[in-house]
Amino acid sequence: MEVKVIGSTSYVTIAIIYVILLLLxxxxxxxxxxxxxxxxxxxxxxxxxxxxxxxxxTGNFLTLEKLHQQVSKYWIMAGRGSPQFMSVFSVTTTASGVICLLTLFIHLVTIIFAIM
Incomplete structure (x- = not known):
C-alpha cells in the first residue's frame, strides 16, 4: 500500500493530528x-x-435613580448566571475556536495539495 505525501508530511501523520485535535x-x-x-x-x-x-x-424609600441602578445591576448579575453566558465567555470556548481554526487550516492545505 502506497502512502501519499504532502510535501514532507504523509496523510497518516495528518490523520493522527486530526485525531489528537478532536480528542483535545x-x-x-x-x-x-x-x-x-x-x-x-x-x-x-x-x-x-x-x-x-x-x-x-423600613421607612427608607428608594429614589428613581437608585432604583434604576439596582435594577440594572441585578439584571446584569442574573444574566451572567445563565449557562449560555458562562460558556460563551469562558477560556475553553476560545481554546476550542483556536483548535477549530487550526484544523481548518490543516484541512485546507490537505485539500489544496490533493487537488494539485
Missing amino acids: LLIIYASSSLAIPKIKHSIQQKYKQAASEDVPS
Whole structure:
C-alpha cells in the first residue's frame, strides 16, 4: 500500500493530528460541562449576598435613580448566571475556536495539495 505525501508530511501523520485535535476538543468540552454548574453556583451565591446587602430598611424609600441602578445591576448579575453566558465567555470556548481554526487550516492545505 502506497502512502501519499504532502510535501514532507504523509496523510497518516495528518490523520493522527486530526485525531489528537478532536480528542483535545472532547476533553475541553467535557471539562467545561463539569465546571459550569460550579461556576453558576458561585455566581448565584454572590448574587444572593449582594441582594441581601441592598435591601432598604423600613421607612427608607428608594429614589428613581437608585432604583434604576439596582435594577440594572441585578439584571446584569442574573444574566451572567445563565449557562449560555458562562460558556460563551469562558477560556475553553476560545481554546476550542483556536483548535477549530487550526484544523481548518490543516484541512485546507490537505485539500489544496490533493487537488494539485
